[in-house]
Amino acid sequence: MLSVKNLEVSYGKVQALKGVSLEVSQGQVVAVLGPNGAGKSTLVNRIMSLLGPSSGRITFMDRDISRLPTEEIVKLGITLVPEGRRLFTNLNVEENLLLGATHRYRFAAKESIEEDLEAILDKFPRLRERRNQLAGTLSGGEQQMLALARGLMAKPKLMLLDEPSIGLGPMVVEAIFAVMDGLKQEGMTLLLIEQNCDASLRIADRGYLLAAGEIVRTDPASKLLEDQSLMEMYLGRAVAQGSGMEKP
Numbered sequence: 001m002l003s004v005k006n007l008e009v010s011y012g013k014v015q016a017l018k019g020v021s022l023e024v025s026q027g028q029v030v031a032v033l034g035p036n037g038a039g040k041s042t043l044v045n046r047i048m049s050l051l052g053p054s055s056g057r058i059t060f061m062d063r064d065i066s067r068l069p070t071e072e073i074v075k076l077g078i079t080l081v082p083e084g085r086r087l088f089t090n091l092n093v094e095e096n097l098l099l100g101a102t103h104r105y106r107f108a109a110k111e112s113i114e115e116d117l118e119a120i121l122d123k124f125p126r127l128r129e130r131r132n133q134l135a136g137t138l139s140g141g142e143q144q145m146l147a148l149a150r151g152l153m154a155k156p157k158l159m160l161l162d163e164p165s166i167g168l169g170p171m172v173v174e175a176i177f178a179v180m181d182g183l184k185q186e187g188m189t190l191l192l193i194e195q196n197c198d199a200s201l202r203i204a205d206r207g208y209l210l211a212a213g214e215i216v217r218t219d220p221a222s223k224l225l226e227d228q229s230l231m232e233m234y235l236g237r238a239v240a241q242g243s244g245m246e247k248p
Contacts, residue, residue, distance in 0.1 A: 089136025
């Protein structure tokens with residue numbers, strides 16, 4: 001579904017990505033793991049054309065999207081749930097959700113979008129309870145749920161999730177990953193950018209380890225999950241066996 005070949009991105013004289021290649025097949029969850037500064041956010045921002053031109057090739061469903069504008073990429077079926085949520089905090093929950101479907105108003109009936117809104121609120125009952133509440137007054141976990149739900153309102157074929165667990169407590173992180181696992185069971189394709197190795201690899205089919213702008217290893221998620229020494233070497237922490245959370 002998604003293929004990235006030899007992608008290189010620089011910020012001035014600093015090279016953030018160095019020949020990065022990866023693939024995501026339909027129905028898969030692929031995790032890109034790495035420490036802060038590894039280039040993970042740069043990768044998804046470049047896929048979405050939120051960064052300027054670079055070398056390399058990005059294809060989505062056999063179409064070259066390397067130079068397409070962001071709005072065209074969204075129309076093709078890729079949605080980004082960005083790091084930090086990026087909600088419209090002065091709008092309520094429902095208004096934020098409807099903004100996720102903005103591009104659909106050109107071709108989808110209003111009734112269809114309203115049906116999808118109700119289906120999303122059924123999937124996220126806490127958001128239904130907060131339907132008319134300003135997004136900026138939600139808890140961190142509720143805001144992350146809203147960001148995920150807003151992305152789903154675009155009816156994507158592929159979702160890119162950038163650090164969805166960052167800054168959240170253990171119980172909320174567990175709930176967020178349960179939602180993502182549920183999306184996987186429904187057949188959604190996910191590219192997950194994370195530092196939480198254990199929880200990510202437990203729902204992923206395949207993992208890529210990104211360090212200093214380079215892919216240093218790729219393997220089935222189960223194999224990476226077993227290699228505690230590798231995770232510790234590149235991420236500077238051990239991974240708690242069986243806990244679903246990283247050790248501090």
